[in-house]
Amino acid sequence: MPSSSKPKAAFFDFACCEGCQLTVLQLEETLLDLLEHVDIVTWREVMTGESESYDVAFCEGSITRERDVERIKKIRETAGILVTLGSCAGIGCHNAVRNKWPVEELLQKVYGTEEVVSDAIPARPITAVVPVDYQVLGCPISLPEFVSVFKHVLTGRKYYPPNQPVCVECKLNDYLCVYEKGMICLGPVTRCGCNAICTSRGDACHGCRGLIENANLNAMVKVFTEMRKLHPIMDAVADRHRPTLEQIRRRFAVYNNWPELKLERGTTHGA
């Protein structure tokens, strides 16, 4: 197949650590299989040169300045298909932590009186600015999911980001529940698709893929702060560090800041 007949793909980054595009590079030899299907015309982290014309845009990062809004709108107009990579682009991630403070106050704190950034705005995911065709969530993205989404793009199939909690992948892998190790885990309300990578390595879920639809946050508040009849599982959690509501909020605030997460005690159960 002559290369000109392949769709052109471009990678773009906004405010982020650029770890998601680095993750794509970790495909190594599989990357060559991808190149059978597309020509990569822009990818600053990987190659020199760029193109004004492309069919599929892979975009990572959050929108944090007026000029980012213009740039992503232009990308959206150019690309037939827009794919977001990672949680910065999908749910705002760490970038949106700063939204708790007014932009002017932050600029003053970080840069003093010098005007370095004149067009800063509250941080937001790409998904909040332009319509997006495909989303790969995660901090960073998971490679198997990236490849799966890539195949969906090529075959024109719709892709729904997994909407099941991480508990499903933990159980299907027969991992021990991290509650048993006395750890607080956001897995029961967090989207899976990561194949429970953190719990597989002995950590708990930190919620990097954002909340599942219809997440029962009231249950989470109750489970961690009010549980009376303790379970052996809950004993382990309670003995080591029964968290306060504020601590649970902070745990969520690492990744889940767009929109701001309301984590309150259920009205029927009192404070």
Next chain:
Amino acid sequence: MAPLKQVVSSEGLFDMLREAMKELPVIAPAERKDQPGFHHFARLQQAEDFVPDYVTTTLPPKKAFFQPSETLFTFTTDQPPALELVSDTEHFVLAGVHPCDLAGLDALDLAYSQPPAEVRWPADRGLATVVGIDCMPDDYCFCSSVGTCLTRQGCDLFLTKVDRGYLAEVYTPAGDTMLAKVRTWEPTEADIRDAEQWRERKVERMTAHLEADPAEIADLLEAGGLAHLWKETAERCYSCGSCNTTCPACFCFDMHDEFDLSLKTGIRRRTWDSCQLLEFALVAGRHNFRQEREQRVRHRWHRKFLYLYRRLGRAYCTGCGRCSRACTADINLVDVTNALIAHARKAADHA
């Protein structure tokens, strides 16, 4: 007919597994490397890793036959597509299966034999020699409430701890062959009595009980009027599906196709599913006939204790307690079921 009984020493049991491992993979409860004191069914690396007195495992042994996610067939995009079934062919030994889990396998045998009958499940079941072992309950076990305490269906050999080792009940020639590899003794009256006492002690030690038998629970659920209970339970429920994904009697799965990067070939994969998950009942047009969490909670109880009880003649609960142990929100099946029994009986009295 009563099974042939032989006594094997504790060392003899390990020798038997060691002998089996010379020829076949042996899957059995072993301690988890990441957390001592917790066990899982795993392929033994050495016979010593087998833990005969384990209490429970996160996943039931059904995973030895139906992996949580497995490939059914490969396909090509040719017209017509070329399909090739993927099947397991390796024989294996599944050892250390408790009576409740034997009941779980039996429940799946029944469910998967209903039309349209499964092809793969019975084929995979035929690959295993199953060695059962009797157990002692923890606070979550309630097998005496659902009649699975003494299940022996589907096992080739069954072991009960006695003073001088294990009393082995031989159910099939395959079990006999396994046992014949090691030295055994004719059981004495004392051995038989030890095994009987073990079973009595097991029931005595059971602290969790359903306050009605499965037949009455089915009737009470059918009578309804329990909406407030489903609502209360749903308020606490995450819908994380752990109750289903750890259940030995749950058999629902989802299927999807995955292409290779060539986009010319692919696989059809099936994965365990859970009726508690939001998208379980999602159908074309984004319609969801159990959108509300309380509908899904109710469905779980109805499915386990009403629909399948009426259709297949048994509750689809083995009393293993895994759902309550695994629940990330501390919802206990026995407590909820007893609450509904109490409420429904009271309502019936006032009627």
